[in-house]
Amino acid sequence: MRGLKSISILLTLLLVFSFPTATADCTPSETYAVLSVFPAGDWLLIVVGHVSWTCEMVAGEWVGRPSLPDSNRDYYILTDGKDAFLLGSVNSLLTNTTPAGFINGTLYVLRTEEAEEPFRNVTVSINGEPHNFTLFKHVTITEVYRFRGGCFEMVSRCTVTSYPNGTLTRACEGKRVNASAFGLPGVPLRGSPVRFEDGKLRFALGGKDCVLLPPAGANASRVNFTAFKAARGPVIVNMGQVVLPAGSRIEDAPLIFVPEDGRASPIGISRDFSRLLCGSPQTGGTNPSTASKTTSKEKSICGPGLVVLASVALLLLRRSQN
Template identity: 35%
Template sequence: MYKSFKISFLVLLLIFPLVSGETCEPYETYSITSILPSNGYVFIIVHHSEWICERVAGEQTLRRNVPDGEYNLYYLFNGSNLLFLGKSNPLLGEPSIVTEINGTFYILQRKQVVVPYKNITVTINGETRNITLTAKKTEMRVYRFDGCAFLIWNCTILEFQNGKEHAECNGTEILSYFTNTPQKRPSVVRGVIENGFMVFRLSNSTYKIPVTEFDRYVSGFFGSKTLNVLSTFHALPVGEGILIYYPGDVKVNGSVFISELPLMFFYDGKNLTHIKMYVGSVQEPPRCGNFSPRLTIPKSLIVLIGVFLMVILVYLGIKRHV
């Protein structure tokens, strides 16, 4: 009997790690850490964390994926378009994408590609071969942002396979200012739920949005806690409306696209728009001088001009028949 119990106990020890491993579910979290208004635009910084499964002492356990899973995503929003400015992992020594110097915002954009730089011919075992050597090319640009982006510094660095580097940089070096990410929030208003509406009372306007407008975006992530989550939403004026955002963490698994996250919304007074985040190719901010000025004539002036022309035509018609 003791021998039978011993064998059964050993079988349980072998099976238990497999059973516990099945309960380990990796996940990611996204949260807005900074909202930075600037000349009709707003910089939005979203932090990403990742939890992965790891086998420890025969059991699957969750651990935070540090440093690779900790990074920030940077966006620029003007009330209609959301631009992805870049990604940065400060734990890996990567510079921030946005920084503030004496009240002015600056944007750093980095692109890395592998490029061929030299062809060589070698002979191996009597056979001649052509080999292309490559280098890692890093392009960096810094823009001063005052409602539009003005290029103030650019640099191209080639890192060769033998460890040597070649850099060509123009302008005053400013990269050292991008060591810290701005961590602040502007004056915002917290929404309240009243009679089936989300209500945001700003200094000059009050916005009322049916709760059902948010439900299809939020309930899939928070279920029965949806109303509690909605009551924590904040808003601030941006462009011709308000930016509405969730200040907490959104927990997701690998099957959820980042564009589905209920982190940000925009309301123009009539329609609620879910802001879909994007991660991929870096998008350039609007450059200064990349627009054509337009002459805007007030509607009242157009009406007056029309009336004036009508009077002249009537006068000429009467005079002609006299």
């Protein structure tokens, strides 16, 4: 947990110092950058840092500054190389509690819902006239889920109810998990560097050379692509900063790509956590990553190493000459 906190703070400082501090045409914006990529079985947990920028006039110049108090936010995205899911987000500068993390090598997710619910109707007489009021209770539901490699199962569920008179009740079921112990592995995945050559992306994964067309509008001088192997195919991550117009969401940030029709295309990020629950229609309670370690999509873009191909070609040439 301490390592995650330091990474987030370091990213924020880097973004602050790299952002232009004074310009004639300062524009509010959103800056996104991938902090790290971690293995979750044969899935990938991608942590993305975000800083929201606003502008203010200082000494006659427009100056960019973080839009406080909720300018900094870290997002946790889980992907198998085909689908991607937003597990949650947190302002790491304001709290130590993260929505996702590992305990003894197992990935857990913490999900919290709060709501105001009607509790009791009361009637108060004011100047002899009755007035009806509704009293509300504040309900907080906290659920902890454990990743089983292809789906999440609920481990615990706690409901805390706060009543208008100050009474507090708590009801829990399942095994208690200390969410404050969530942490990330000390060493993130390194991935494979992606090269721009002859208008194509080239990289090696698992001893195979892969070729893809770059994302539409990608500029080799402005991106820093790294490829990672996931359960259902390669995942290409832009490790550079992405600056978007103010109000842009994490779903709008072109940071994560997967092969689609021979091209690296941005992957859609779903906020529907129910799709990941064990036994849901989407997962069926099974691990889709175990169905095939090498998908047809991966086979179509990744082939044997170039050295092997060259050796085979040379051998065939010599035989034809003999």
